[in-house]
Amino acid sequence: MDINSLAKIIWDYHHMNHKVEKADCIIVLGSHDTRVAVRGAELYLNGLAPIIVFSGGLGRLTQGLWAKPEAHIFSEIAIKAGVPEDKILIEDRSTNTGENVLLARELLCRKDIIPSSVIAVQKPYMERRTFATFKKQWTELNVMVTSPQMSFEDYCDNNPSKDIDRDEIINIMVGDMQRIALYPRKGYQIYQEIPDHVWNAYEQLIKLGYTKQLIAEENIKESYHGRGGEGDTGGTDG
Template structure:
């Protein structure tokens, strides 16, 4: 089964042939909870959270051009999706940002982070070493990573007022690009929000019953590759 056709055959577990209308609606319930963007206000830094989707870097560049902050930090080493990249996520994001008009002097690379928590803590250490004070920061992430990014930043760097922004990419667009990977990542992220809050890695954010039930059903249907056991 191709990644863009999660309804066409069996799942990875070889047990299910999920009905696509049900899968689509379940995914939307999870998406609606995970997406949390905030109104913007001027700050000291735009923090682009490294990932496989370079549109995050494009959006960070857009915010810089709009004057929301004078500095863009691109953070990311290699993660579960980008492990095979020749460059770090930060290097790729920095190149994309420069291609979209962000000058080198307004860019800072953080190339060690392998997860969301490290995006925050490593950037905090980097800016502290440079003597750059931060009172308000703008997190830029994939839409469905905005809530988890905020929950993590509010615990790992609580002195900062954190806002969240994301590329204007809709649910249906992600489904059309790589539906299986997209749904698997969302299922994993929703579970992580609960487990990581319990472990003290991020602030707790209550999950609506409908979203929790949807993620359980998607996992049951085979979209469980990134699910914490």
């Protein structure tokens, strides 16, 4: 299979394909991709939640790329799209997905907002890891995950982040695949089943050199027990 076909297998696996319904809150997780902010604003303006939280400081991909925290840039996009400023909450300290969840929850608690359901908005290839993190860190919450609605080709070809090309996107997707396998044992996420054809595509992409976003971890497949079992508990992800 060619690189594009292998990448699309990983892309499809990362999607949760949730049906988005009305919720108590929208939580938009920060990143380099401003299309995520546009998607969050769209959901709010369509009446799917009464309040929207933007969560994100500067992470591994935006440190040195942006001068302001992700949450501030995303909120400015939402306000320009028509979201009222008084319906926006900003969490600007988080640097990874686990902190996005925990610090957004703390912020809502300080505002005496205790949601029973949220719509989490993330990049398309981070839907599954976002879902798995929410279900570990905020177990009682009903979470629906969504992302900008586009194909892999459109996502790569129309990326507003000029510093992140198709190869870099594939590197990031492969890195997220590894984290889905590894993080349940570290206690950062719930376990997610990985079908054999997805794992095989992941391994082939690694052989082809897509290793830039991998965590240094020996014997990742063995540590995942052949993709089975949740492992230890506790911690936030990296």
